[in-house]
Amino acid sequence: MAFTGNPVDLGVASYETAAIPFNGNVVVLGSLASTALTKINLVRLNPRITGLQSGIGRANLDQFIDRNINEDKRQLEKTINAVIDQVNDINRALAEAAAAKAEAQEAKNEADAVAREQALRDSYINPSNALTAANDGTVSIAAHNRIYVNTDGAETVVSVDAGTITGQFGLVYVSYTDVMRGGGAVTYEASSTQPTQAGDKHVVGAVTVPDAGAPPSTGGGPNPPGYIDIGDVLP
Numbered sequence: 310m311a312f313t314g315n316p317v318d319l320g321v322a323s324y325e326t327a328a329i330p331f332n333g334n335v336v337v338l339g340s341l342a343s344t345a346l347t348k349i350n351l352v353r354l355n356p357r358i359t360g361l362q363s364g365i366g367r368a369n370l371d372q373f374i375d376r377n378i379n380e381d382k383r384q385l386e387k388t389i390n391a392v393i394d395q396v397n398d399i400n401r402a403l404a405e406a407a408a409a410k411a412e413a414q415e416a417k418n419e420a421d422a423v424a425r426e427q428a429l430r431d432s433y434i435n436p437s438n439a440l441t442a443a444n445d446g447t448v449s450i451a452a453h454n455r456i457y458v459n460t461d462g463a464e465t466v467v468s469v470d471a472g473t474i475t476g477q478f479g480l481v482y483v484s485y486t487d488v489m490r491g492g493g494a495v496t497y498e499a500s501s502t503q504p505t506q507a508g509d510k511h512v513v514g515a516v517t518v519p520d521a522g523a524p525p526s527t528g529g530g531p532n533p534p535g536y537i538d539i540g541d542v543l544p
Contacts, residue, residue: 424460429490430506431458431533434469440483440516440528448474448481448516450497455511457490458533467492474499482537483513483528503537512537 432455439453450472457465469492477499484504485495506512515537516528531537
């Protein structure tokens, strides 16, 4: 006895979420795009099975169903499971690639941070001395360029505006904070101890405030990595 039917094409060329009902359950293949699944053909039997029992017998009908329909179901299940395994393998590969990319980005960020810090430590100003001090305690900072030395030897130059600090005496260290390293108008800070040129702290130099009645004094700028030679600024 021959049974004929039409092939069922289960190929999916492009979908967002594929849901396949099978044995009372729904098999969901996660969100994918433009994914070609392997096509399978499932022979759809002529539904006029009612009445076959009288013609071929119940035992023969059960045997036919097990040999044909149940076998088709087993093959379909095998095919679906193979597709699910492929999807899972793809998802694992994507997850591993994303983790590797994140790790590489983290390493790059760390390297960039080190290079950025080194560029600041090796930076200097031009002219090399931008400081003068008057006997009334006013420290003047002339406009100057900040030159950052990059790890490849190239230099990045930004212009820094002039400014003043009042109420100073003795040896004065001058610095400013520039998070963006864009120069321009900055807030100059004075201290009696030598600052460290690191993070976002930029050392301008040091100058000694002259005694009352003495002429203005000049200071000295930083040497890489932001160190000031006190001998250059002491009277």
